[in-house]
Amino acid sequence: MGRMGDATRTVPCDAVAVSSIIETTGLVMEFPSTRALDGLDLRVSPGVTGLVGANGAGKTTLISLALGLLKPTSGGISVLGLDPSADGPQLRAMIGYGPERNVFPDDMVAYDYVRHFAQIRGLPRDEARSRASDSLYLVGLGEERFRALGTMSTGQRQRVKLAQAIAADPRLIVLDEPTDGLDPVQRDEMLAIIVDVNRKFGIDVMLSSHVLEEVERICDNVIALDAGRLVAQGSLDELAGALGGVDVEIVEVADRRDSIDLVAQRLVAGGWTVARRDPGLTVTGENDEEVFDAVVRAVADSGARIGRLGRRRRTLDDVFTNERGDSSDRPSTARTGGTE
Amino acid sequence: MSDLPPPSPPQPTASDGATAQIVDRGFQRYEGPRAGVGQAIRAVTWQSIRSTLGLGRPARHKIFPVLAVAIAYVPAIAFVGLAVLVGDILDPNEIADYAGYYGFITAAILLFAGLVAPEVLVGDRRNGMLAMYLSTPLQRSTYLLAKALAVVATLALVTLGPPLLLLVGYTFENVGPDGPGEWVTVLVRIVVAAMAVSASLSAVSMAAASLTDRRAFASIGVVLLALASPAVAGALVDGADLSPYWRLIDVFSMPFELVYRIFGEPGNFPELSTLSILAVNLAWTLGSIAIVVWRYSRLVVAR
Structure with a gap:
């Protein structure tokens, strides 16, 4: 049974100063038919953290464990320094949660929904009212706040879920696939709001996604899961940053079909290390600026055209490929079109 | 260095138009007090009551609640009207006393009993709101407590309200209880009786x-149970000539039989002891609560 007292207490949000948001040790979660998490050891730093993995990787199970909705089969998990199983009510008062599913009573208006959950998370009634409006304005639904949830578009519903998660001013918000179903423009707007929530208001964010590209765009830290196992964790800079070297995409012109080979030969002759990658080359050397110059000269001399030229970077996609050794079931690198 | 304090900034005055400003606070951090789980329970209870009664929802959600409330209150209004019109020549208590009043509103109570709990509980499991609630300071136990309070309170609208209206109406027309002591006794009995009926039917x-x-x-299950159990009990006792205590399986009639005993009346089944009626009501209530707790303890709620 939870603590039934209703004594007013002072802000728990900033009372817990922790160096890590979530820590797990040997975390195992088994369901009757599957082992969803398999000995997970991870440590999530403050900031915006992306939880990535393909469908079935264990993202939602990890979120459910972090919220205390499930109890681990074995191992330990602490969130904001508290045990979700033992300190559930106290912990969840500090967490805002935006689920993947649209869990709405369709005939409830957005404002009532956000206010209701702000009150449940402990805000006094008047404060819950004003913060419900403020939150809905922040996510861009100020003018739509008295619309019934059932009449809202997918993009608006995703925003309502975010407003609901932040209204009670939590220490941490957990968002499960917050851009699911959004078109590219809506996705950009949603990601910008999420970044604002962290940068402007200092609320830590953990978001799950199976789209690596959006995680790379906004996250400070990454946790990558695959089939319940940890693939990679750390800051985005550590995991997916500059590798040294230059990637060049070459466009062959009609009368010089061997131009890519010619460019490669000239660069090798110049002492650069060259690797073929469709549809271009990866060129490495001591100094990236010199590599750039050499590539430009070689392309010009060979009569080809440059389609794209940029520093060589490791992406989260590379991380998955390296760790798994294949690319059959890794998360998507980009999402095409949204649905409304 | 001077010890003088730094000059204060100029204070705006009502007539000083140059310092007037519109401040848009917008979203900010919240540093104030926060309430505990008790407020969460109250918020869920109140929201559930509102939802069940169709408040803040489209008109179609108001039909059944309005119908049930009308069925429950119309007889009370009629009896009070009778007291106003012919109270000096006819004692309305002879037509409808407080314990017997429930006999006039069985349909309303049955309608509410079948409607309220499914509305309050089933929707949350189907649309995922249960997981949302459990991602807040609420736990399964406190969530169920909030929902139980909502069901009991909503049922009390038809079990408590009409007898209270009767009491107040009769009192104003001088056909109510004699003296303050008797009046308070009747009031307590009405409240206890209404809560007993509400708690028992809410649990089931x-x-x-x-x-x-x-x-x-x-909803159909509740209504069938309410209709079938009196029939089965009647068949066993009156048809098969078994012990009258077989009537105790009548889950719908026993709460009302308890009401008669609370008012010190023999009721419809005087052959049954008050203790047995109290015990069977407790058993139905506690048994039903055990089923709810067991069911929710086994629910896997993720995200």
């Missing part, structure tokens, strides 16, 4: 609602 209704994810099945 919640048990039915916890066993199925279809609102209609739960």
Whole structure:
């Protein structure tokens, strides 16, 4: 049974100063038919953290464990320094949660929904009212706040879920696939709001996604899961940053079909290390600026055209490929079109 | 260095138009006090009551509640009207006393018992709101407590309100209880009786609602139980000539039989002891609560 007292207490949000948001040790979660998490050891730093993995990787199970909705089969998990199983009510008062599913009573208006959950998370009634409006304005639904949830578009519903998660001013918000179903423009707007929530208001964010590209765009830290196992964790800079070297995409012109080979030969002759990658080359050397110059000269001399030229970077996609050794079931690198 | 304090900034005055400003606070961090789980329970209880009664919802959600409330209150209004019109020549207590009043509103109570708990419980499981609630400071136990309070309070609208209206109406027309002592006694009996009926039927209704994810099945189950158990009990006692204590299986009649005993009346089944009626009501209530708790403890709620 939870603590039934209703004594007013002072802000728990900033009372817990922790160096890590979530820590797990040997975390195992088994369901009757599957082992969803398999000995997970991870440590999530403050900031915006992306939880990535393909469908079935264990993202939602990890979120459910972090919220205390499930109890681990074995191992330990602490969130904001508290045990979700033992300190559930106290912990969840500090967490805002935006689920993947649209869990709405369709005939409830957005404002009532956000206010209701702000009150449940402990805000006094008047404060819950004003913060419900403020939150809905922040996510861009100020003018739509008295619309019934059932009449809202997918993009608006995703925003309502975010407003609901932040209204009670939590220490941490957990968002499960917050851009699911959004078109590219809506996705950009949603990601910008999420970044604002962290940068402007200092609320830590953990978001799950199976789209690596959006995680790379906004996250400070990454946790990558695959089939319940940890693939990679750390800051985005550590995991997916500059590798040294230059990637060049070459466009062959009609009368010089061997131009890519010619460019490669000239660069090798110049002492650069060259690797073929469709549809271009990866060129490495001591100094990236010199590599750039050499590539430009070689392309010009060979009569080809440059389609794209940029520093060589490791992406989260590379991380998955390296760790798994294949690319059959890794998360998507980009999402095409949204649905409304 | 001077010890003088730094000059204060100029204070705006009402007539100083140059310092007037519109401040848009917008979203900010919240540093104030926060309430505990008690407020969360109250918020869920109140929201559930509102939802069940169709408040803040489209008109179609108001039809059944309005119908049930009308059925429950119209007889009380009629009896009070009778007291106003012919109270000096006819004692309305002879027509409808407080314990016997429930006999006039059985349909309303049955309608509410079948409607309320499925509305309050089943929807949350189907649309995922249960997981949302459990991602807040609420736990399964506190969530169920909030929902139980909502069901009991909503049922009390038809079990408590009409007898209270009767009491107040009769009192104003001088056909109510004699003296303050008697009046308070009747008031306490009305409240205890209404709470007993509400708690018993709420528990049974919640048990039915916890066993199925279809609102209609739960409602039909409650109504069938309420209609079938008196029939079976009657068949066993009157038809098969078994012990009158077989009437105790009548889950719908026993709460009302307890009401008679609370008012010190023999009721419809005087052959049954008050203790046995109290015990069977407790058993139905506690047994139903056990089913709800068991069902929710086994629910896997993720995200």
